[in-house]
Amino acid sequence: MSTTAAPAPGASRQDLTLLEEHWGERPSLRSWFSTVDHKRIGRRYLVTAGLFFFLAGVSALTMRTQLARPESRLLSPQEYNQLFTMHGTAMIFLFATPMLFGFGNFLVPLMIGSRDMAFPKLNAFGYWVFLLAGLFMWVSLPFGAAPNAGWFAYVPLTERVNTPGLHLDVYSLGLLFLGIATTAASINFIVTALKLRAPGMSLNRVPLFVWAIVATAFMVIFALPALNLDNAMLFLDRRFGTHFFDPGAAGNVLLWQHLFWIFGHPDVYIIVMPALGIVSAVLPAFTRRGVVGYPLIVLAIVTIAIISFGVWVHHMFATGLPRLSYSFFSAASSIITIPSGIQIFAWLATMALGRLVLKVPLLYLIGFIVTFVLGGFTGAMFALTAFDQQVTDSYFVVAHFHYVLIGGAVFPMLAGIYYWLPKITGRMYHEGLGRWAFWLVFAGMHVTFFPMHLYGLFGMPRRVYTYRSEPGWDAWNLVSTIGSYLLAIGLLLVLIGVVHAIRRGRPAPPDPWGGDSLEWSTESPPKPYNFPVLPEVHSLHPTWDEPSRESMGAGATEDRILAEGRRTLFTSELDGRRERVVEMPEASLQPLVLALALLVFFTTMLFAWYPVAIAAVVVVAATIGVWLWPPRRPERELGVST
């Protein structure tokens, strides 16, 4: 199976014992809560995001069941509103981004040849916050208090007079809480990629997946504040009677939409960009060559990340602004298609020039290209303003963005799951089961969402809990519902495949695919310290080139083994020159304590128990203070002059 034998470890037995001692964690309840290992945290992100995907998927199935026939009475309008809002909010915020960040957490340190993320404790903290924020939002559903105004929560519908109750408070506080996790993870990705790359990995040798994750992280840094501010204003309006969105008192409802889409449009790329990074990472192994046009894909990643900030007004072409000011945004909206196109053509060229190995991950990549291009095609149709106004708020829009998001994010994720499952679990999946799952998912997806184009054009509005029998609506809705069950069965087979691999799968060799990036130079699953010898990178495809592989073999010097302590290397920002050896933090319960204190804060804010909230803030400050408190060192080491 393996195309290349695993290199003999360049570290001595004694070094390996030392490394195991410093990095290994004995399984215990405490270590389960205190771990800072990026691989365990990455796995947790994947599993937790999978759980939220399951919940959001069940919400969708319930809605499809309700819509299978006209005038069905399975759900009340109130229940339906909460279900479609939680479905959208969870898929966007609790599944897509965390799932991709899970891949990032597991893979980025492995791909760049490091032993952990730059801030391991912050990493653990980010995971706990994500978990608690997700539960915070989902727990509201059984109490009938879940958000119920759509995932973009437009005012004035969401103001207190129009939607009383806790629904939108759960939404705004939940997203603010989650925002802490997303921001922390983003900062961590950027700093890790800047400082912890293996020696020799200058910018022109950084894997495309890492470029994509870093570009995504930069987008989060600059886009998320707009959403956070929007939600803070909504909460203040609803709870404390401010007037930001109240036209009766000098406020403005469009302010919500501007701020929301300043975040929202980059967010489309925040979701799709790392998924496209997965595509670029998976392709080389199954085409037996590097991705065509590396500099052009880097160009595409960087320019898409920047231009995506200048197109938000195209979500608001129905709001009546001067036409000249639209044209500045239209220009950006048109040009952003060029880098997107460059990427697609680079992948097609890679497939055309390479030797295809038709395994399950590649099937999903082909499914991705077909589905994503169809979604892009309907997207281009919206650029005709007359057409846009005709189909706005119809099922045509629902069809479009499910093609884009399932095609552009879910298919690459599934490709990534099959591709990296041997690395993550150390076991191979069952190829036949994987193929069945692929064809069911692919067929189910198209059977569900293609008819939505049709009944959207026939005039069926989105977000209605039921409908009267109309020509063309009934039959196609039933088809959609049948498709959604097919899709669900396919996804269940994916889950069974993963469980089967973990329980019964053949043990995986270090490099089952002949992959090109550094994670395939480690064991499957990797040791807690990732690399016995930190590699020296000599090309863009280090696992394929002899000098890089040899750098991890016999003859490695102590300065890349670093067995005396929990240590890794800092290198320079652009050229990856060796800078210094650093000590990494140990496992700690502080991240969990901090996340729990924040949970108390947001919960008490929700129920207006403000004194407890203030106490929680004090605990937060104290925990951070202890976390960062400098250890006492001898004066000589500090360099103090008296």
Next chain:
Amino acid sequence: MSTRGGIAAATGTEALTTELPVGRSTGWWGMVMFVATEATLFACLLGSYFYLRFQHGGSWPPGDISKPKLLVPLVMTGVLLPSSLPVVWAEHGIRKGQRWRLRAGLAATLVMGATFLILQASEYADKLREFTITTNAYGSLFFVITGFHGLHVLVGLTMISWLLAASLRGGSFGAHRHDRVRNAAIYWHFVDVVWAAILFTIYLSPRL
């Protein structure tokens, strides 16, 4: 080895391929990214002020609210902006291993920052007689923008007190260990610069 300057040197291969930025610590990058995201938040907040103001059209501030008076805010500016200087001085001191400069500089900044907050409280007491956060969107903007900044000053002061406590304990900072001092300093400078933007937006721009 001889060196050369001028435009020819700056556009030569070697100068153009200079690695820049280089040699920063992870803590520095982390703080810079954190400040970048916070700065975006303030930019959105001040952008919302101008958006609501110009979409409102009519007189600004709306309703019976008079234009903000300048005396107290200018005094506040006079206290807060120079408070960055002792931090710089303290940071340079600890780089040379002079712990007394670190302690004295931090203490001076602490006093200046606290004075700012006291002045802000008196300003609030004055304003609240005229309008509150629920009067209209202007009231909401005024108190949320200045309050949010005040909160940042409070966080900055907490960081400074924390540094001061750590440096008084001893065994914390020296010529080779001052990452935390520099990171807190970056945050404090950021809080200062944001105040200048707020002074312009809230207090000066209605008079333009």
Next chain:
Amino acid sequence: MSAHPGPRARLAGGLLLWYAVLGGAVAWAVHLFAAWGVDELTCASGRERIGALPLQAVVAIAVVLPALATVGALLAAALVWRRTAHPPEGLDEHPVRRSRLLAVVAIWSNLLFLAIIVLGGAALLVLPPCLR
């Protein structure tokens, strides 16, 4: 072999590289906010002049100046690209190859941003500034 550049020349060279890479992006961001903000706000206030200048002239300035800045970045990128084609003997190849990648990215991205600015500016010739 010629002498090495001094620290100031190195700083200038490093900054020039980043101007080449990010100049177009920053110029476009400035253009977008200036042109959109001025047009939107002036029209909302019901006027079509800013001081002595007609609104169109102000928007035109917000198009032309960023466009020129982008052209400058494009030229700088072309310079880096040429200078990294045949590096002098004895120079570390790591920074040269890294800069060459950045130069290629810079050339194409500046062309993209120039296209956006010019397309947006072209609308100025066709549309009256406050038509809704």
